[in-house]
Amino acid sequence: MPEGDTIFRAxxxxxxxxxxxxxxxxxxQYAQIARVHHDAPITGRTVERVTARGKHLLMAFSGVGGRQSAADDQSRRLRVDGPMVLRTHMLMSGSWHIYRTGEPWQRSPVSARIVVGTAGFVAVAFAVxxxxxxxxxxxxDAPxxxxxxxxxxAADFDVDRAVARLAxxxxxxxxxxxxxxxxxxxxGNVYKSELLFLATLWPFTPPADVPVASxxxxxxxxxxxxxxxxxxPRETGVVTYRGMRRTTGRSNPxxxxxxxxxxxxxxxxxxxxxxxxxHGEHNRSTYWCPTCQPAPSAAP
Known part of the structure; x- marks a missing residue:
């Protein structure tokens, strides 16, 4: 599953x-999204911004404005005529690609779930x-x-609130x-194991037993x-990680x-x-060093 850094870069x-x-x-290919496009087309709107929220990717579109609707359907149409946000989540298999208009896609169109095109670029959500x-x-307020x-x-990341929730x-x-x-x-799963190693914490410690300092x-x-x-890299002039996630800071891949x-x-x-x-509800994989992250003496 893509982690927060992957979604941020995308x-x-x-x-x-x-x-x-x-x-x-x-x-x-999604009926619910196609219905909105049918009622108040996305074509003709402007892409205002694309942002990340955790593992969610949010593409904001302007409203269409000035659209006349049938009286019996007007309230619903007026809502979808306004600014809209397309929320996508990759889960295990999804990915967004960006291509210049006319450039061949790297994956089959069969797996394309959403296509957003402009004069210069085409964004494709594959298997999302x-x-x-x-x-x-x-x-x-979206659930x-x-x-x-x-x-x-996030720029305003509240570490104390996050600690309170985790504790x-x-x-x-x-x-x-x-x-x-x-x-x-x-x-996500990669950072989870890496962070626990750096904190020298046994991964199977109950949350209630983790000190606030940890x-x-x-x-x-x-x-x-x-x-x-x-x-x-445009801010630093240096491409440090070349697309490969690193936690050690070492240059050797x-x-x-x-x-x-x-x-x-x-x-x-x-x-x-x-x-x-x-282990766990979704049988996720965890890696650890039994010496650097020792289990309590009574733990299995």
Whole structure:
């Protein structure tokens, strides 16, 4: 599943290509989205911005304005005629691509779920499983967004509020609590294992047993690492990570992560073989060093 840094970079790329441009082409395989397009076409609107919220990608369109509607359908049409936001979530398989108009696509059109075209670019949502239109004025009340915890990459990230939510998590383990987007948004499976290693925490510790200082360390490291992986090369003049997520800061691609995906390999700190376990509601994978992240003596 794409993590917060991946969605942030995707949103930034789409915003750079599409913001301020008039939509000349809009296609979708989703009936609910097609219905909005039929009632108040997306073509002719302007893409105002593309942003990320946790693992959600939000594409905002202007209203169409001045549209006349049949009296018996007017109230519904007036709502969809206003500014709209297309919310998508990638889950495990989805991705957004951006192409110059006329450029061949890298994936089959069969898997294209949404196509947004302008004079110069075409944005394609391939295999995106979750998509809906939300009225811009009501976006903050949309259930999928309203229940999100503080976004690690948000400019106004509230670390204390995130700690408060995590500290009372009902998830069985700290590893599962970090993946709960209602507690804190943007952390995914890779960062979860990496952050727990850096905090020297056993991944299966109950959230109630995690000291506040450890929660703070986890979240401050999360913000630092995610921000490092979304640095805009136009701002720095240097492409640091070249699209490959890194947590170690090392230039060698083979040494870019501490524990994730390294089952049986030596810990970069102490040499102990890295361990691996599937667990939790969604059977997610967790990697850890049993020496650097020791279990309590009574733990299994």
């Amino acid at each position: 949103a930034r790329t789409l915003h750079t290509a599409l913001a301020g441009q008039v939509v000349t082409r809009f296609e979708t 499983p979750v998509a809906e239109f939300v009225e811009a004025a009501a976006m903050e 999928a967004l309203a229940r999100l915890g503080p976004d690690v990459l 009372v998590s009902t998830r069985p383990t700290v590893a599962e609590a970090l993946l709960d987007q209602t507690a804190v948004a943007g952390i 929660w703070l360390r986890l979240l401050r490291n999360a913000r630092t690492l995610l921000q490092a992986n979304v640095v805009d 083979a040494e870019r992560l501490y524990v994730y995906g390294r089952q049986g390999e030596p810990c970069r700190t102490c040499g102990t073989p890295i361990q691996f376990r599937h």
